[in-house]
Amino acid sequence: MDSFMETMEQDTSGVLGHLMALERGGMGRQKQHDSQRSETLKARAVTLRAKRDQLKHHTDVVKTLKDKIVKGLPLRDEDAAADGFVELQKSLLTAWRMQLKDLQRAHHLIGNFAPVKSHRAHCHCRSIVPSLSGGYDLVECKDGKSACVSFHTAFEGVRLETYSVELDLTRAVQISRHNVPPSFPLESLAKRTLQKDLKAFLQTLSQNLNALAARRRQVCLLKELVGSVEVMESNQLCSVLVLMCTAQSEAPKAVLCTLEYGDLAQCLPTRVSIECEDKVLSGSPQWKKNQSLLLESPAHTALLTMRRMGSIS
Template sequence: MLDILAETRAISTPQSDQVDVRTTLLKERVKTLQDILGAYHFTGISAKVRELNSTNTFCISTAYEGIYLDSYYLDIQMQHPRKIISHNIPAFIPLEQTAHTHLQQDLLRFMDVLRDALNAYASRRYQVEQLQKLHTASLIGQLQRNAAYNVLKFRYQILCGDMEQDVQVKVVYRHLACYLPTGVTLTCSGADAESVNAKLDCHRQLFEKMELYRVFDSLKLQEELAVSSGIHSTLHSSHTPSCQ
C-alpha cells in the first residue's frame, strides 16, 4: 500500500495530458494513504508523508494502560529496495532481522512487529519503575536487570512461621514482545521446603499472571487483611485462597 509513495519521486514536469492524469491519480492515492495513516495513528504508528521525497519519517509511540511512555523514529527510503536511513531504535531490538523479513514485502507488518517489541519493552521498564517507586520497602538490595528489561533478579522477604526468609526471584521474558513473564524462578534458602513450597508456588502464579508491582500490591493487601482479621483469617483460611 505504501509503495505509491515512492512513485511520486518519478514524476517530473508534465509533458502530456497522460502525465497530467497520472500525476493527479497519484496525488489522490497519496491523499487516501495519508487518511489511512491518520487512522493507523491510533495504534501508535504515525508517518510524515512527503509527496515529492522518497524518504519518509515513521514514528512509533509506546504507552502502558493509556500512559504515554516514549516515541521512536525511523527514516525509511521508500523506493525499492527500501532502506532504513536513520533511527533511534534500541540496539537490543532486532531491527536488521525484522527489516530483512518484512521491510521489502510488507511495510505495515514491519512497523507492527517493531511496535509490539517496543511497546512491550516500554511496558516492562514501566513495571520495574513502578515496583521500585511503590514497593522499595519490600525489596532487599538492588534490583538487577539487563538493557531490554527481559531478565530481572531481585529479593524480598516472606514470613515462614515466626521467621522472615529471603526469597530470590528471577523473572524472564523469553520473547521481546512479552510484557508478562514467560518464566519465574523463586528460591528460598535456609527454609524448610515443606513449609515454604506452597507459599512460593502461590507467589509464582501471581508473578506469571500479573504485572510486577501489582504482585506486591496483592501480597501487601493479603498481609493487611491477615493482620486486621486476626483469628478470623485462620478460621476461614480453607475458604479464602491466600499466599500468606
C-alpha cells in the first residue's frame, strides 16, 4: 500500500511539474508578446504625435494665411512659399465663386420683375427692371476671377440710376472698380460686411443705393413743384433736406421744414422739425399733423397733401 502511494505521488508530481513548466513557458511567451506589443504601441504613439504636431503647425500657418488674404494684408515671400498656400487660395476662390453663383441663381429665382416707367418725359415705352425686392444682377467675368454686380434703382414705379461694382476674387473679395457716388460710404460698408457676409453686403448696398436714388428723386420732384415751396438746402447724400414753405393765413408766413434722414437705407426721414417766427402757428395741431405727414410720406407727396389741405399756398 505504501509503495502504491509513493508511485502515485511520483506520477502526480511529474504531471504537475510538466503542467507548471508549460504554464511558465506560456506566461513567458505572453510577456514577450505583451512587451513587443507595448513597444509597437509606443512607436505608433510617437508617430501620431509627430503627425499631430505637423497638422497643428500646418493648420496655424493656413489660418494665418487665410486671415491675411481675407483682410487684404500684404503677403511676404515666405507666406507665398508656405505649404498649402496655393491650395488655400484655390479653395477660397472656389468658395467665393460658388457663393456668388448661388446668390445669382437665388436672385433670378426669387427676384420679382415688375414693369416700371422710364423717368424720361419723352419716352412712353415700358421697361422690365428688377423690383425693389431684387435690386441687383450678378455676372461672372474674367474667367471667374471677378464678378460685376449691377444695382438697379427705382422709386414709385420709375426707373432711376444703375450703379455697377466689380468685385475682384483673385485673393480676397475686394472692390476693384465702381461708379457709386463718392459721397456714398461704400468703403466703410465694405469693411463691415464684405469679407464676413457677401450676401448681406450686396443686399445692404442695394438697399442703401436704392434709398439714395429715391431721396434724390424726391428732391427733383420738390423742385418741380410750382408754388411757395423752395428747397433751401440738400447735401450730396440727401440725408438733410431743408424746405421753405409759405403757410396760408391772413398774412403769409414762412415755415422752415427740416427733414433729417438718419437711416440711409430708408427714403423717409427719421426726424422732422418745424420752425416759424409765429410759435403759435408752428405748434398748432394742423402743423403737428403736417409734421407727422412729412415723417410718414415722401416729401413731395406730403407737401401736395398739405397744399390740398390748405396748410401751404
